[in-house]
Amino acid sequence: MITTNDLTKKYGGHIALDNLNLNVKEGEIYCLLGANGAGKTTTINLLLGFIEPTSGSAFINQLNVHENPKATKQFLAYIPENLMLYPSLTAVENLDYFSGIAGKKPTTTALKGFLEDAGLQPEAYDKRTSTFSKGMRQKVGIAIALAKDAKVLLLDEPTSGLDPKASNEFGNLLQKLRKKGVATLMATHDLFRAKEVATHIGIMKGGQLKQQFMADDISLSQLEKAYLNTMDYKETVS
Amino acid sequence: MIGKTFIKETKELFREGRVRISLFIVLALLGVAVWISTRQYEAVNDQYAAAKTTERSVWDGQGEKNPHSAAHYGTYAFKPKYPLSLVDQGVDKYAGTSIFLEAHNRNDAQFSAAADQTGLARFGDLTPDFILLFIIPLLIILLGYNSLTKEREMGTLALLKSQGISFWKMILGKWTALFLPILVITVTLFLIAGVVLSRIEDFGVFNWDALLAMCLIYIMYYAVFTNLVLIVSALTRKSGVSLVIALSMWIAACLAAPKMATNVANNQHPYPTAQEFAASILEDKENGLDGHNPWSEESKKLEQDVLAKYGVDSLHQLPFNFDGYRMQKGEEHAAEVYFKHYKLLKDQYERQSEVYQGLAVLSPYLPTRFMSMAVAHTDYGTHWDFSDAAEKYRIATQKFLNEHFAENSGYGEWGWQADADFWQQLPAFEYEPTSLKSTIREQKANLSILGIWLLLSFSGLLLTVKRF
Numbered sequence: 001m002i003t004t005n006d007l008t009k010k011y012g013g014h015i016a017l018d019n020l021n022l023n024v025k026e027g028e029i030y031c032l033l034g035a036n037g038a039g040k041t042t043t044i045n046l047l048l049g050f051i052e053p054t055s056g057s058a059f060i061n062q063l064n065v066h067e068n069p070k071a072t073k074q075f076l077a078y079i080p081e082n083l084m085l086y087p088s089l090t091a092v093e094n095l096d097y098f099s100g101i102a103g104k105k106p107t108t109t110a111l112k113g114f115l116e117d118a119g120l121q122p123e124a125y126d127k128r129t130s131t132f133s134k135g136m137r138q139k140v141g142i143a144i145a146l147a148k149d150a151k152v153l154l155l156d157e158p159t160s161g162l163d164p165k166a167s168n169e170f171g172n173l174l175q176k177l178r179k180k181g182v183a184t185l186m187a188t189h190d191l192f193r194a195k196e197v198a199t200h201i202g203i204m205k206g207g208q209l210k211q212q213f214m215a216d217d218i219s220l221s222q223l224e225k226a227y228l229n230t231m232d233y234k235e236t237v238s
Numbered sequence: 239m240i241g242k243t244f245i246k247e248t249k250e251l252f253r254e255g256r257v258r259i260s261l262f263i264v265l266a267l268l269g270v271a272v273w274i275s276t277r278q279y280e281a282v283n284d285q286y287a288a289a290k291t292t293e294r295s296v297w298d299g300q301g302e303k304n305p306h307s308a309a310h311y312g313t314y315a316f317k318p319k320y321p322l323s324l325v326d327q328g329v330d331k332y333a334g335t336s337i338f339l340e341a342h343n344r345n346d347a348q349f350s351a352a353a354d355q356t357g358l359a360r361f362g363d364l365t366p367d368f369i370l371l372f373i374i375p376l377l378i379i380l381l382g383y384n385s386l387t388k389e390r391e392m393g394t395l396a397l398l399k400s401q402g403i404s405f406w407k408m409i410l411g412k413w414t415a416l417f418l419p420i421l422v423i424t425v426t427l428f429l430i431a432g433v434v435l436s437r438i439e440d441f442g443v444f445n446w447d448a449l450l451a452m453c454l455i456y457i458m459y460y461a462v463f464t465n466l467v468l469i470v471s472a473l474t475r476k477s478g479v480s481l482v483i484a485l486s487m488w489i490a491a492c493l494a495a496p497k498m499a500t501n502v503a504n505n506q507h508p509y510p511t512a513q514e515f516a517a518s519i520l521e522d523k524e525n526g527l528d529g530h531n532p533w534s535e536e537s538k539k540l541e542q543d544v545l546a547k548y549g550v551d552s553l554h555q556l557p558f559n560f561d562g563y564r565m566q567k568g569e570e571h572a573a574e575v576y577f578k579h580y581k582l583l584k585d586q587y588e589r590q591s592e593v594y595q596g597l598a599v600l601s602p603y604l605p606t607r608f609m610s611m612a613v614a615h616t617d618y619g620t621h622w623d624f625s626d627a628a629e630k631y632r633i634a635t636q637k638f639l640n641e642h643f644a645e646n647s648g649y650g651e652w653g654w655q656a657d658a659d660f661w662q663q664l665p666a667f668e669y670e671p672t673s674l675k676s677t678i679r680e681q682k683a684n685l686s687i688l689g690i691w692l693l694l695s696f697s698g699l700l701l702t703v704k705r706f
Contacts, residue, residue, distance in 0.1 A: 048396075048399070048400055050396070050399060070402055073400065073402030074402060076400065078396070078397065078400035080393070080396055080397070082393060083393075084392045084393035084394050084397070085394070086246065086250060086392070086394065087392075088249065088250050088253040088254065089246065089249060089250065093246070096242075097242055097243075097246045098397065098398075098401055100242035101239055101242065101398060101401040101402070101403045101408075102402060103402075128253075141397075144397075144401075148401070154400075
């Protein structure tokens with residue numbers, strides 16, 4: 001579903017992403033770990049078609065993102081670190097608008113169903129989102145993905161700033177989507193959440209994918225150690 | 239997607255307090271302005287009707303009198319307030335409402351509304367045209383300055399992009415949402431004006447076509463402003479910056495450009511001062527025949543020519559009163575002099591108008607203002623036309639009186655008097671302003687300029703989509 005072949009992005013002399021090769025299949029959740037500037041967000045922006053690659057290619061559902069920007073967007077949903085909605089519109093109205101842009105025309109009942117599946121409390125459906133917490137907005141983001149029937153989910157630090165309960169709920173939602181066959185690529189700093197939700201984990205540094213693991217093959221402490229080793233914090237862990 | 243964006247934007251707009259408040263203020267101002275203008279319109283036209291009737295009855299009731307005395311006694315040509323002045327008062331306030339028509343002299347219009355006010359009149363009046371030309375563009379800015387910047391600032395842009403939004407469709411949706419309230423306000427105002435005008439007595443030429451034409455002109459003007467505001471919003475990153483740029487644009491287009499155009503026009507093609515104008519007319523008049531002076535060289539020459547033409551030795555032998563004949567010839571000379579000098583003035587006005595038209599490329603306000611005034615018959619063109627019609631009537635009146643004097647009395651009979659019922663034979667002064675068709679034809683250049691503004695601004699808006 002998500003494939004990158006030697007994907008590279010340079011800004012002048014600075015290499016933001018260096019020959020990234022990734023493959024995330026249906027029903028997989030791939031967590032990209034790394035410090036700020038590791039290249040996680042650049043990867044997501046390239047997959048979204050927001051920026052052009054310097055070399056290499058990115059594919060969504062076997063379609064080259066940069067050759068088919070419109071078509072690839074039909075398959076993906078995106079939740080940024082701080083998902084913002086229109087504050088003067090209700091949750092249902094926001095969902096209706098974003099679904100409409102994607103060419104979907106769900107009924108109000110269906111929209112409420114998506115919000116319910118995303119875990120939003122029913123009393124919030126018709127409330128203006130100006131009063132929503134970040135966790136509630138992220139749930140609307142998931143509802144947007146559900147309404148779109150997205151095959152690919154791109155998440156950029158979605159749990160950053162969420163309280164543990166909200167973060168846990170978000171993880172559960174991702175698992176639900178995984179079971180539906182959605183391929184997810186999530187950039188995060190949160191090792192614990194990555195270990196909890198991911199099927200695959202990659203550690204990036206300086207635009208390079210340094211290490212990859214199957215999530216089931218590694219414990220949280222091993223993951224932490226690997227992460228810190230990659231980040232050159234060897235002395236701290238030893 | 240256009241419809242979805244339109245609905246979303248409309249909901250957002252009307253749920254914001256600032257929009258509701260500003261719409262309420264504009265509607266309240268419009269209501270007050272229409273009410274004030276209607277009252278003024280009715281009051282001025284009542285005065286017009288009363289003055290016209292009174293003046294005519296004074297003329298008709300002069301009794302037995304020498305026609306040339308009646309010519310000096312004079313009469314008035316009154317300019318009515320035209321129906322669409324309810325919407326655009328144009329230069330009416332400064333142009334004068336009546337012209338005194340007398341023998342030998344062409345007078346300018348007098349009794350302007352501005353002359354009846356104190357210096358405070360410089361602050362201007364609350365009129366529908368003020369709201370249409372200045373306040374509604376401001377409202378467009380207030381409603382639309384953040385239309386696109388907010389997508390960046392709120393962070394919804396990334397989500398929109400990821401949903402595969404078509405930007406030109408989004409912009410068309412936003413354009414419609416911004417333009418529709420303005421369209422509703424404008425159409426409502428013109429509908430109210432139409433209903434008011436069709437219900438009250440008027441002395442002009444109200445027709446719905448002219449009202450519709452005026453409404454369309456303003457709709458074009460607002461469409462240009464909507465485009466410009468959205469272009470600014472698309473090209474800036476911060477709403478504050480967008481607001482400042484849009485307001486600067488409004489100041490430049492609506493306040494600075496017209497004043498600058500006035501300065502340039504006056505500098506390039508200055509009008510003579512009133513004293514210079516009067517002095518040059520007097521000089522030319524003195525170089526020709528004075529109907530009142532039988533001893534002048536010109537009078538003597540005329541006398542010789544007429545005697546030779548009729549083959550008689552004495553003015554007493556002529557089949558008409560030579561005094562009346564000379565008076566008419568003197569009038570004809572004066573009329574030529576006035577025609578020449580007013581033509582020079584008019585030519586200068588035309589040149590100034592051309593300067594305005596040239597500078598209209600700098601601001602959509604200028605062509606809109608000129609077209610609006612022309613359709614409302616409150617522009618200087620109409621005033622000139624009225625003034626020319628009054629002068630034609632004055633010349634015809636003098637001819638009518640002089641010929642009656644010449645044909646019905648003998649040479650030297652200055653004491654001869656016309657019958658008391660003679661005055662009623664003089665047709666009343668009637669003035670019909672140009673038809674809507676002619677006005678639109680005359681305003682072709684301004685219409686084209688506004689059309690170009692509309693086309694270019696709309697193309698510019700669609701081009702900015704690429705940069706958004």
